Amino acid sequence: MLMDRRCFAQACTGALLAQGLPAWATAMQDYAHVKLVHPDGTPLKAAQVGTQEALVFAYPLKGIPCYLINLGDRRVATQELTSPDDGSYTNPEGVGPASSLVAFVAVCTHQLSYPTPAASYLRYAASGSELGGGPGRIVCCAHGSVYDPAQGGARVTGPTQNPLMPVRLAWDPATDQLTATGTVGQKFFERFFQNFKADLIEQYGPGVYRQEVEGSVVAVPLSAYSKAVPAC
Numbered sequence: 001m002l003m004d005r006r007c008f009a010q011a012c013t014g015a016l017l018a019q020g021l022p023a024w025a026t027a028m029q030d031y032a033h034v035k036l037v038h039p040d041g042t043p044l045k046a047a048q049v050g051t052q053e054a055l056v057f058a059y060p061l062k063g064i065p066c067y068l069i070n071l072g073d074r075r076v077a078t079q080e081l082t083s084p085d086d087g088s089y090t091n092p093e094g095v096g097p098a099s100s101l102v103a104f105v106a107v108c109t110h111q112l113s114y115p116t117p118a119a120s121y122l123r124y125a126a127s128g129s130e131l132g133g134g135p136g137r138i139v140c141c142a143h144g145s146v147y148d149p150a151q152g153g154a155r156v157t158g159p160t161q162n163p164l165m166p167v168r169l170a171w172d173p174a175t176d177q178l179t180a181t182g183t184v185g186q187k188f189f190e191r192f193f194q195n196f197k198a199d200l201i202e203q204y205g206p207g208v209y210r211q212e213v214e215g216s217v218v219a220v221p222l223s224a225y226s227k228a229v230p231a232c
Helices: 002-018 022-026 188-193 197-204
Strands: 030-035 053-060 065-070 080-083 086-090 101-105 122-125 137-140 146-148 156-157 166-172 179-184 214-216
Touching: 022 086, 053 214, 065 179, 101 179, 188 197
Parallel strands: 030 214
Antiparallel strands: 030 179, 053 065, 065 101, 080 086, 101 166, 122 137, 137 146, 146 156, 166 179
């Protein structure tokens, strides 16, 4: 039995390597390719994404909030990161004309704080924050965790020990349109759903928060999505 398990593991590893993928790359999963749009349904173009505020959209499930961020002059460094729920992965590169657009699951990996229509204690602090870490960080005012979106959402400081989960984007230079194509976090999503099931049912309806996003999804500024955004 032990030999059979070893052979199976070797076969799986060999298949991954044959595709040019290291074994730890499996945490990044493909999901439906979903175009980002404005509330009126028109395509959201890369040139329209400002640098001062995150845009909120749902992906890959209707109850999973995500942030789209324009890093401006900062560039994305790819590296191997690890989620305790879903394993290791390499964060995606930035996309857009300046390779400055990135996206993350907007759920703090410390105690799962996330943006709601009532309030968001997790925000993109383009100009810096009293929590430290410099400008252009994602900060959680609930407990003080700070993440660097230019480093794949890696932890900078605070109680969290883990990075934010990345969302992979695609950019069409012919149309300047943006598409979400994959993410890390299947097991992380389940833990999030278990913790906030009642709240998500109230916001979306029974079972709706678990439905996959398809076709297109609306992206709006965080200040328009949440009534209160503490400036910690």
